[in-house]
Amino acid sequence: MFQLRQSLLLFLTATIWGSGFIGQSIGMDHVSPFTFTFFRTLIGALILLPVIYLLKKQALKKHKTLKKADRRTFILGSLTCGTCLIAAESFQQFGLVYTEASKAGFITSMYIIFVPLISWCLGKRPNLLVLCATALSALGLYLLCLDDPSRLTLQTGDLLILICAVIFALHILVIAHFVEKIDGVELSCGQFAVASALGLITMLLFDQELSLERLLAAAPAILWCGIMSNGVAYTLQIVGQRGINPTIATIILSLESVMAVFFGWLILDESLSSRQYLGCAVMLCAVIIAQLNPRLFLRDRA
Numbered sequence: 001m002f003q004l005r006q007s008l009l010l011f012l013t014a015t016i017w018g019s020g021f022i023g024q025s026i027g028m029d030h031v032s033p034f035t036f037t038f039f040r041t042l043i044g045a046l047i048l049l050p051v052i053y054l055l056k057k058q059a060l061k062k063h064k065t066l067k068k069a070d071r072r073t074f075i076l077g078s079l080t081c082g083t084c085l086i087a088a089e090s091f092q093q094f095g096l097v098y099t100e101a102s103k104a105g106f107i108t109s110m111y112i113i114f115v116p117l118i119s120w121c122l123g124k125r126p127n128l129l130v131l132c133a134t135a136l137s138a139l140g141l142y143l144l145c146l147d148d149p150s151r152l153t154l155q156t157g158d159l160l161i162l163i164c165a166v167i168f169a170l171h172i173l174v175i176a177h178f179v180e181k182i183d184g185v186e187l188s189c190g191q192f193a194v195a196s197a198l199g200l201i202t203m204l205l206f207d208q209e210l211s212l213e214r215l216l217a218a219a220p221a222i223l224w225c226g227i228m229s230n231g232v233a234y235t236l237q238i239v240g241q242r243g244i245n246p247t248i249a250t251i252i253l254s255l256e257s258v259m260a261v262f263f264g265w266l267i268l269d270e271s272l273s274s275r276q277y278l279g280c281a282v283m284l285c286a287v288i289i290a291q292l293n294p295r296l297f298l299r300d301r302a
Helices: 002-027 033-058 068-098 101-108 111-121 128-145 156-178 184-206 212-240 246-253 256-267 274-290 294-301
Strands: none
Touching (some): 033 184, 068 101, 101 128, 128 274
């Protein structure tokens, strides 16, 4: 029963993240990517503040305050994770200006492929399944994004989303490094605070068309992404991953891309060709294969 509850929490997380692509796409009709990113990360930070307060209240005897060393690590982690987050979300927002939410969801899911590849560059050699998944993801991306088979180039939006996926992979690796040293919810709040500060700077520098009228028009999309995609979903992810196999958790979370396609069809009336749907299926298979542990197969045969 516990495993089922945790799986449902993770599936809810993937569903919220998938729907977030729709909010981002709608928001782009009214405000610039920098403005949207600033407000969604700011709201995400504010939403997590009461969560941190409640968690600290429950563990008051053990964690009255952050130690100096922990505070230093917290600041460094927040700066590093927040910078990665604002960069990834900005590329994602600009990409959604030129491509469909459903395609963006699947291309973004390639961060799960890039994580082991980047780890390989850092000295951790991937297994054969990861190499197979990498080849499959390249094939899936080709089928999904290259409408004309004779043109081996990505469209502008697709390329921006692909860069976003690489940065999200770096973001995951950085989080994995710091989450072992500081509280995960506090780290999430800290990274949102840093990301919103950087987002404010870029918004003031580059958004020349910001107005109250545009902001109010984009408010529902911003609130949904800020409250649900950032605040609620990230918290659900942390709670849902407790006590569940990491491989199973990642596979469930990878359904974010499937939900992005579903909501794109349901809300935005987006449609993909048969060739593109095939690319989606191949990329989803690659995401799942990348997370499989070959030892599980050897254990089953024993």
